[in-house]
Structure formats: structure tokens, C-alpha cells
Amino acid sequence: MIVTRIPPSPTGHLHIGTVRTALFNYLFARHHGGKFVFRSEDTDRTRSTKEFENEIISGLQALGLNWDNEEIIRQSERVDIYRRYLDEGIGKGVFYISKEESKQNPGETVEVVRLKNPNKTITFTDLIRGDITFDTTELGDIVVARSLNDALYHLTVVVDDFEMGVTHVLRGEDHISNTPRQILIQEALGFGRPLYAHLPLILAPDRSKMSKRHGAVAVSEYLDEGFLPAAIINYLALLGWNPGTDKEIFTLEELVKDFDISGVHKAGAIFDRQKFLWFNKQHLGSLSDEEYLKKVQDFLPEKVLTLPDFTEERLLKLLPTIKERTEALGEISTAAGAGEYDFAFKDPDVPTAMIRWKNDASLEVVLPRLQKLLELLEKTDFSSPDAIKNSLWDYVLSEGKGEVLWPFRVALTGLERSPDPFTVAYIIGPVDTKRRIKRACVKIKE
């Protein structure tokens, strides 16, 4: 049975790279019907916090990457276990206690535990890169514990993976050089060796490892910006993995079904926000109206909600318009905040000069056209933008599209750029449509 794991260290926010590693471990385990385990690597008491651990746990769960262990495994709660292996190793002579000056607290003498390095060549097979060989001589006698009750990373990882029956270690490429050290410890303790697969790194635009200085790396930041969990999962999966087909939009379930480690790349991949946004828009597009409405409501600023003609019915009608203009939900806050959607909920303040179509010689020629529209609108079916268009279209064509449509649209929105007048008329309904046109007419006469 295949067992994979995600062992984050709760010393920072949930990093996008952690999610990618978790995702691949999850996909690999699920695809093969195996187990996926979560483990909190909080041996560094000074840097680890409960808050970060909670954020990482809830973040991973929010993305749908659920693990099989019911209780959270914490290394801080396993000191007795590490102690046992430390004693055992010392007993066998593969570890030894070394009295030396503390590097943590200079001046103080401590008894650290070191591994007796056999100084050999180690070759391990990486599922993605093939055989990798290291000469461990240069590693020296690795410190495996600060003291018998204070085991360090390499020891805890090896012991935990062994105890948890981890069969496959999929982790970032930055761990390649840690592998020979961990193998040395495994061999010293007589453990078997799991299979390794080192994933390509997620890179910043300058091709270096993605980090805070390159912008957002915390998943929470992307969630706050209005990226959907499904889009995050989808984009991250395709950064460094390819299904072998042209298919790009995947749900987590589909990824589980199609995932194959042989499709994982060797080279690092640059995180491209543009493409990420595109993925997000695709997933946004597959949301139902009800789901999308809920999301929109989360991002709409208060000042829009309190506009005089605001109703949920109108918001519902405005949804398709918002949808086609939004890649990340946060843009809704920005756009709505800038008044781009005010036309749906309040009469606009129309700048008189804007009403004139660029091809028209004067403002006055617009007046009869708007009056004609008013007349046609009396017997117009407002049940859809298309219905409105159909009832006006003959007239529009006879008079000239821009000649009618531009003033029509400006009368309804007061905006240089906006959705088309049929859509706007549909959203605001017959009463407001006619009122706004009349108001424009009044302005022209002034």
C-alpha cells in the first residue's frame, strides 16, 4: 500500500509551494488507492506556532487536500520516540554523544548527538530524475539531535517516515541534497528506504525560488484576492505536470484520476499570474448562478449594497456582466468601488456633451431618436436583452447603429464604457429605462 505524506513546518503561512507538494502527494496516493498523511514538523519550538499550524491545516483542507490520519501528528509530541531511537543508535554505536560548545548558545557546553559517518557513496533512485549519486564524506558527522530530548529534522523525518510506513517521499527539489543525509540515518538505524521523487520548484519570474520578495506566496493572499480553491489546485497541478493531452481544466477528482508521476517535469516552472488568472476565470465560469452570487456578495463593497435601487433581483441580472469581466473576485471590489456597476442601482449623472455620438454634428439631432426609442419601448418585451434588442433593431438599423445606440447607452449609464444598452435596459427594467431616457432628453433641452 502506497503511503505519502505532507510534513509542513508551522513556522510561516501556508506557502503555495507547500500546497503544490501536498497536492502531488495527495494525487499520487489517491490515484493509487493509497494513504496520505499529514504531519506537523514542529521540532523547532522557537519558530513554530499554533497559529501557523492552524492556518496550514485549515488552508489545506479548504483546498480539498484531506488526509487520512484523524489525529494530527506532531513531532513535538513524539520526543520519547526519538529518544528511543537515539538511545538505540548510541547503543549500536552508529550515533555518539559529543561534548562541544553550543552553537545555539555560544559559551555553553552541550552534549549533541552525532551520526558516525561511514563516509560512503550513496546512490538513490529518484522517480523523476533517475539515479542520483552523492559522496557523503563531505557531510561529516551530522548532528542528529541537540540533546537526547531534542531531536533534529533529519532524524525526526527518518524516524517518522519509518514509523508511519511512508513508501513514497515526494518533495521539493530543494530537498535533493538532504536525501543522502537521511539515507545515512536510515541505514544506521536499519530502516528500509522509501522511494523518492523530487518535484521541480515553483519559480519567480527571475527564475529563482519563489519567495516573499517576489510577491504573494501565502495561499491566504490568493484566497483573499478571490482565487477559487479549485483554480489554485488546477493551476498548481499543471505547473510541472502534464497529463499528456491538451486538457487543461481539471477538477481535483479528475486530477486524481489522470495523475501519473511520469508526467512530472524535471525543470522548475515560473509561476505566471496571467495564466493563473485565466484558470481562475474558467473555474469561476463553471459556478452556478447561486454559487456565483454568494461569491459576488462577499466582494461587493457596502456602498453598492446601499445604492437607492439596489435589489438582489437586479444583482442577479447583473451577474453575467460581472462574470464576463472578472478573472479574480477581488476585481469586483475594485470595479464596483470605482462605480463601474452603479448604473444598475441608481440613475446616472449624465454629462450632457457625452450624449452626442461622435458622427453627429450636434447634440440636438439626438433628441428625436431618444423620443422614438421611448415610443418603441412602450410596447417592448423586457424579458431578456435579446427581446429588447429585437423590438428596437429595425429602428436602430434605419437610423444608424452608433447614432441610436451610443446616446441610448449613455442615457442609461452616463459612462464612456459600459455594457450594451440592451443589457443595461434589461437589468434596470422598463420603468427606470424610460425614466433615464426622459432625463437625458431634459438635459439636452436645457
Added chain:
RNA sequence: GGCCCCAUCGUCUAUCGGUUAGGACAUCAGGUUUUCAUCCUGGAAAGCGGGGUUCGACUCCCCGUGGGGUCACCA
């Protein structure tokens, strides 16, 4: 610097010895119902260099070059 990993359009990638080197994002041009957005159509855009191996290399090997990772009593 030592050690290790990597190398196809600007970016993500397909190709697993024989292709007009394909797709997607971005970009450019044109089109659709006026503006914006959407959508549609089309275009431009790539095998790091040098040696081999082979009838034939983007593909296999070697050497360069370039990029990256890592060198803790952090994980």
C-alpha cells in the same frame, strides 16, 4: 566556490530518432450589435553552443555555456 539538479515560442508545455516542431496563457491584426468586456478568425513567436552515435537527431552520449538548488545544533 564544492556538491547536486536542470535546459523546446516571452510563460506553461506536447514531441519519448523520421512532424510544415502541436496546444494553452500573454501579445498583435481583423471580425461580431455603437463604447468597454465577451466571443470568433488569423498572425508573429522556440529546439543554448560544440562535438559525437546514427541512413536520419529537439529527442541518445560527451564537453562547454547558462540557470537553479544546497552547503545549520532551521525545516
